[in-house]
Amino acid sequence: MDSIQVGDFKFRLDLSKPLYEQVLQHIRQAIARGDVQLGTKLPSVRDLAQQLKLNPNTVMRAYQELDRDHLTETRRGQGTFITSNSETVEQVKKALAREAVIAFVSSMKNLGIDRSTTESFLKEVTWHE
Amino acid sequence: MDSIQVGDFKFRLDLSKPLYEQVLQHIRQAIARGDVQLGTKLPSVRDLAQQLKLNPNTVMRAYQELDRDHLTETRRGQGTFITSNSETVEQVKKALAREAVIAFVSSMKNLGIDRSTTESFLKEVTWHE
DNA sequence: TTAAGTGTCATATTTGATATAATACACTTA
DNA sequence: TAAGTGTATTATATCAAATATGACACTTAA
The missing domain is CATH 1.10.10.10 (Winged helix-like DNA-binding domain superfamily/Winged helix DNA-binding domain)
Structure with missing residues (x-):
């Protein structure tokens, strides 16, 4: 800690x-x-x-x-x-999420991994909220 | 170019x-x-x-x-x-993919975005191979 | 009015990773 | 032997990040 x-x-x-x-x-x-x-x-x-x-x-x-x-x-x-302004917060949040998604997809494509395989990888992750 | x-x-x-x-x-x-x-x-x-x-x-x-x-x-x-050794290549590829997935999930969780919302974001991306 | 707390600005300096420069060494191959 | 490999060493340069220090303008509460 x-x-x-x-x-x-x-x-x-x-x-x-x-x-x-x-x-x-x-x-x-x-x-x-x-x-x-x-x-x-x-x-x-x-x-x-x-x-x-x-x-x-x-x-x-x-x-x-x-x-x-x-x-x-x-x-x-x-x-x-x-x-x-909660709307501003929401916009920024979405923008950051989009950035993360774009970067992730780019990484996977750079490795030659297709969409469905990517989704499989994602399903294997345990997601503690 | x-x-x-x-x-x-x-x-x-x-x-x-x-x-x-x-x-x-x-x-x-x-x-x-x-x-x-x-x-x-x-x-x-x-x-x-x-x-x-x-x-x-x-x-x-x-x-x-x-x-x-x-x-x-x-x-x-x-x-x-x-x-x-194609197996080595496959291992490295998987390791890099895992890294990317982990980083991505971490980003989304840091934004307070849950799994299903993340999957929705991913579906919105057009995926040119 | 004053003093303390705010953000802001400016300048100089330090630090550390990155990158370059220039050589030299050991090995392989034709 | 000569040319092409990777490797190592030492020195220097560069640049962003971070620090150090001091000053200024504003707000608030005493």
Whole structure:
């Protein structure tokens, strides 16, 4: 259990990818899953940085990308808040799902694996929700 | 069409990932797909490097990883040859497919998307072989 | 008004993986 | 022997990521 709980969010960081990207993904997924209430405030840049032992700039980069996707809104002097627009969340969620599907299908096709075989592979996976 | 044909292999390199990794993937996928005959010789390290305008060390790194997976065998002074063991190829192919499936399922679960919804997404994809 | 907490910006520096450059060595084959 | 193989070594260059540090503008509550 090398994951860190900060507010409503759980983070598990490693060296496989850029840290700012991992922070971004964790928060984005929490929002997409509905693990956090819409409209609530994210931890402050400095807070999160301190708790994750990261540089504030690294956290800020993640927050700015969330803003770009309109998953968050930043109010100067107040903080960064999760959007209250559930439709935006739904759109982003679908977009991310689509990306994942495209990447997956591409991988399988690159291996020369056809549709039905891919579906078979998928059926073999035990799916703990 | 910014892809380069070298022997039986087609390469399309970009800046999204390490070059040695892309070279590795292209060759690995060609073998897995059965696009190249088992037992045949890969382009020499120097040849491939020259044609792809890469450093020989970069190509060598890709070749060494292929060797590690036993997809190729290197004979000193002769070159690097694709394995003749079709079972090995089949194993690697399955392993790569499994990896892709695992990663995909993980992504979908991280988004809070269940199995049946995932299957629906998959059905929406047009699958040109 | 003030102080603390917010996001933001700018600049410089460090770090680590990637890639290149240039040689050299050992082996095989024609 | 010469040309073609893979391999190893050392040095250097490059670039994105991450850090360090300090400053600024705004909001809120004391």
